[in-house]
Every structure is written in structure tokens, then in C-alpha cells.
Amino acid sequence: MMNPKDNVATLLSDAEVGAVIVVTSADGSVVKEVEAARSIPFGHKVALARIGRNELVLKYGEVIGEATEPIEEGEHVHVHNVKSLRVRVETKT
Amino acid sequence: MSFLGYRRPDGSVGVRNHIAVISTVTCANEVASRIANQVEGAVSLTHSMGCGHYIFAPLRPLAGLGKNPNVAAILVVGLGCEVVSAKILAEEIAQSEKTVESIVIQEVGGTVKAIKQGVRIAKNMMREVSRLKRESFDLSSLTLGLECGGSDTTSGMAANPAVGKVADMVVKAGGTAILAETVELIGAEHVLARRAVNEKVAEKIVEVIRRMEERMVKSLNLPVDMIAPGNIEGGLSTLEEKSLGDSYKAGSSPIQGMLEYAEIPTRKGLFIMDEPGYDPESVTGIVAAGAQIVVFTTGRGTPLGSPVAPVIKITGNPRTYNTMKGNIDINASTIIEGKETIEGVSKRIYKKVLRVASGEKTKAEVLGHRELAIYWAWPIP
Numbered sequence: 001m002m003n004p005k006d007n008v009a010t011l012l013s014d015a016e017v018g019a020v021i022v023v024t025s026a027d028g029s030v031v032k033e034v035e036a037a038r039s040i041p042f043g044h045k046v047a048l049a050r051i052g053r054n055e056l057v058l059k060y061g062e063v064i065g066e067a068t069e070p071i072e073e074g075e076h077v078h079v080h081n082v083k084s085l086r087v088r089v090e091t092k093t
Numbered sequence: 094m095s096f097l098g099y100r101r102p103d104g105s106v107g108v109r110n111h112i113a114v115i116s117t118v119t120c121a122n123e124v125a126s127r128i129a130n131q132v133e134g135a136v137s138l139t140h141s142m143g144c145g146h147y148i149f150a151p152l153r154p155l156a157g158l159g160k161n162p163n164v165a166a167i168l169v170v171g172l173g174c175e176v177v178s179a180k181i182l183a184e185e186i187a188q189s190e191k192t193v194e195s196i197v198i199q200e201v202g203g204t205v206k207a208i209k210q211g212v213r214i215a216k217n218m219m220r221e222v223s224r225l226k227r228e229s230f231d232l233s234s235l236t237l238g239l240e241c242g243g244s245d246t247t248s249g250m251a252a253n254p255a256v257g258k259v260a261d262m263v264v265k266a267g268g269t270a271i272l273a274e275t276v277e278l279i280g281a282e283h284v285l286a287r288r289a290v291n292e293k294v295a296e297k298i299v300e301v302i303r304r305m306e307e308r309m310v311k312s313l314n315l316p317v318d319m320i321a322p323g324n325i326e327g328g329l330s331t332l333e334e335k336s337l338g339d340s341y342k343a344g345s346s347p348i349q350g351m352l353e354y355a356e357i358p359t360r361k362g363l364f365i366m367d368e369p370g371y372d373p374e375s376v377t378g379i380v381a382a383g384a385q386i387v388v389f390t391t392g393r394g395t396p397l398g399s400p401v402a403p404v405i406k407i408t409g410n411p412r413t414y415n416t417m418k419g420n421i422d423i424n425a426s427t428i429i430e431g432k433e434t435i436e437g438v439s440k441r442i443y444k445k446v447l448r449v450a451s452g453e454k455t456k457a458e459v460l461g462h463r464e465l466a467i468y469w470a471w472p473i474p
Contacts, residue, residue: 041328
């Protein structure tokens with residue numbers, strides 16, 4: 001977990017379905033434990049709490065996108081349920 | 094905290110004591126290289142510019158490299174018909190009050206005479222500057238460059254956050270840090286703008302990052318709103334996530350300004366510089382802006398160095414550390430393996446920075462990596 005505000009954490013190793021993921025903060029202290037709802041690979045993100053549709057996904061304490069469907073705690077958070085909020089058309093003609 | 098450096102006439106502090114032999118144009122590269130090769134402690138700064146349509150594009154970066162505090166004295170080698178003449182470049186560098194001399198190949202009578210004269214000048218300079226002794230300075234004299242290359246999923250998780258804390262420590266101690274690579278910041282401009290010291294700086298951050306995006310879309314036709322397949326495979330879901338991970342190595346200090354390529358900051362603190370995503374051009378730009386040391390995070394591993402500044406390599410990828418050990422100074426993969434905290438690794442990097450500032454050589458230096466490339470798409474002033 002990169003920042004206390006985050007609702008996702010990045011996995012430091014692969015997690016199988018049902019595995020208990022120990023979530024730690026930057027200083028190494030244990031924040032909470034979540035159960036993997038499905039297998040999630042190393043480097044991918046897990047939801048630390050329920051994230052509703054259109055709710056913001058936070059990593060590094062900042063918005064990295066919004067949920068395109070409800071995401072349950074322990075779910076894999078990735079391109080299938082998160083989309084970028086960055087709109088480029090505003091600078092284009 | 095302090096380090097041992099070399100005092101320069103303008104009050105700046107070098108962590109190395111080079112004689113720089115700078116060619117003004119590609120046509121003078123070979124002469125400059127041969128002069129530097131003959132004199133122990135001299136480095137040649139050669140490049141592919143200086144004439145024709147790149148009018149004045151190399152002036153600021155080359156002058157900046159000469160002005161960098163790691164350089165004790167400078168010999169400029171010109172051909173004689175280029176746009177950025179030896180005289181113009183030498184006068185610009187002389188603002189730093191250091192010893193600057195120049196020779197022009199067409200004036201002295203060709204390669205052999207130019208090399209002979211150049212070696213004599215550089216040799217005398219070296220004997221002079223080798224008498225300088227290191228003295229103790231605090232971190233307010235240090236400018237740290239922050240760069241990443243060959244990024245992977247571990248960069249934003251381990252190496253960049255650890256380097257971010259180091260940048261914070263240097264800035265807190267009164268020093269300066271410069272974050273490079275505008276391309277890697279596309280999608281994080283709103284976050285960076287919020288950290289600007291004032292509205293003007295915030296506007297410039299957004300403007301420069303958008304300008305780079307326009308440039309990339311128009312000239313290179315790159316779909317910058319997409320992230321690479323390898324990024325997605327590695328677990329990155331959005332452009333925001335990728336860019337936030339990249340910008341993480343700048344730490345959390347307020348942003349004092351958005352610099353143009355190779356522009357020297359006039360204050361202390363954290364700065365961003367407009368630069369491309371091409372590592373040698375980025376490192377050259379930060380070093381030309383006065384960074385005495387560059388901290389370089391890499392996922393896949395890269396040997397890149399600089400002729401002027403020591404480059405410290407850090408990887409968060411355990412496999413890269415094992416296969417590229419000869420090129421990597423700091424192993425941050427202990428974070429990924431759960432053996433060490435980000436905090437713990439940042440302290441190791443910080444200590445390394447102080448040791449390198451006091452003279453310890455980086456792996457890139459020991460192996461003789463002195464890559465140099467100049468970015469020319471920046472707006473001509």
C-alpha cells in the first residue's frame with residue numbers, strides 16, 4: 001500500500017484464490033489482511049475495500065481511474081474494471 | 094549531513110574535478126577526444142550538433158555542462174565555421190569564473206597542430222586543478238538529478254518511492270533536486286501542478302507537459318493515451334497510474350519551477366525539467382542544469398553514465414539486480430521481497446549519495462560510461 005488514502009494495494013508476489021494477503025504500509029507496518037477473491041499476479045492490484053461503480057480508485061494517494069463496475073474487497077483491480085479519467089480531447093481540435 | 098567537495102570560484106561545489114574538452118561541433122569531435130585521451134583526468138564532451146539547422150540548439154546544454162561544478166577547467170575545441178563558435182561557447186562558460194580556453198582547428202592549422210596545442214593546454218590545466226583539495230560542505234550545495242530508464246512494474250513500487258524519499262531528504266537539507274522526462278509525466282500533470290509553489294508554476298507545468306504530448310502526437314504519431322502492453326501485463330491499469338509511479342521519485346516537496354531543457358535553476362528546492370524520454374538526452378539536460386550526481390532508477394537495467402556527473406543506478410527488480418550486478422549500485426528489490434522497507438532502502442541510497450559526493454566512484458564511472466546526447470526540440474529562446 002503506497003499511501004494511507006489508497007483503496008488498492010500492489011502485490012509483491014502472486015496470490016492464489018483464497019490466499020490471505022497481508023497489506024503493509026511504506027514503513028512496513030501491517031495495515032490489514034484481505035482474502036484474494038481470485039488469483040492475482042505479482043505487480044497487480046487488489047481492492048482493500050468495496051469500490052462502487054464510478055467510484056475513484058486511489059493509489060499513491062491519488063486518483064488512477066474510476067471503477068467501471070462494483071469491485072468487492074479482495075478483487076483483482078485492473079483494466080477490466082478500471083478506466084482512465086484522463087481526457088485528451090480537450091487539447092485537440 | 095555533509096560531503097567533501099571541490100570549491101569553485103562562483104561558490105558552487107564539485108563532487109568531481111574534471112578537465113572538460115568540449116567540441117562545439119561534430120567536425121571537432123575527434124580532435125577533442127584525442128586531446129582528452131592524452132590527459133589523465135580529462136573528459137571529452139562530443140556530440141552530433143553545432144551547425145546547420147540546429148542553430149544555437151547545443152549552446153545552452155554545452156555551456157551548462159562546462160559550467161557544471163564537477164568541471165574544474167574547460168578547453169573548447171571549435172572547427173571555425175560553425176554556428177556556435179568556440180568563442181561564443183567559451184564566453185558563455187566563462188560566466189562561471191572558471192578557467193576556459195579555446196582552440197579553433199582552422200586557425201591553428203589542422204588536426205595535428207590542434208591536438209598538440211590542445212594537449213599542452215589541458216595538461217597544464219590538469220596540473221593546476223589537481224592541487225585542489227576536497228573540503229566539507231552541507232547539502233545545500235548539492236543538486237541531485239532524478240531519472241529513470243528501462244522502467245518496469247517494480248520501478249513505481251520500489252525504486253522510485255525510495256528515491257522520492259531521498260529527494261525529500263536532499264531538499265529538506267536545503268539542496269536541489271531535478272526531475273526529468275516530461276514524457277513520463279503525461280497524465281500526472283494535475284497532481285504535479287497542485288504541488289507547485291504558485292499559480293504561475295502550476296500553469297507552466299501543465300503547459301509544458303501538454304506541449305510534449307502535442308509534439309509526440311503530431312511529430313511521432315505515438316498514441317500516448319495508451320499505456321504499453323508490457324505495462325498492462327505488469328499490472329499497470331491506467332496512464333495516471335504509470336505516470337504517478339514515475340513522478341514518485343520526485344518525492345513530496347513543493348515544486349519550485351518547471352525548467353526548459355538544460356536550464357539552470359536559480360533557487361534551491363525541487364524542479365521539473367522539460368525533457369524527452371530518451372535517457373542520454375535526459376541525463377545530459379539535468380547535468381547541464383548543474384546536477385553533480387544523478388540517481389537513476391531502472392527496472393530492466395542500463396549501463397548509462399555521464400562524462401560530467403556520477404550516475405547511481407538503482408533497481409527494484411531482483412532478476413535485473415542479479416543479471417546486471419556489474420552495472421547496478423543499489424539493490425532495491427529487497428522491498429519487493431519484503432526484506433526491507435522503502436524507508437530502509439531510501440536511507441541506503443542517501444548514504445550512497447553522500448559517499449559518491451565525497452569521491453566514491455559509481456559502477457558507471459568505474460566502467461567508463463560517458464554517454465552524451467543533446468535534445469534539440471526545446472523552444473529556441
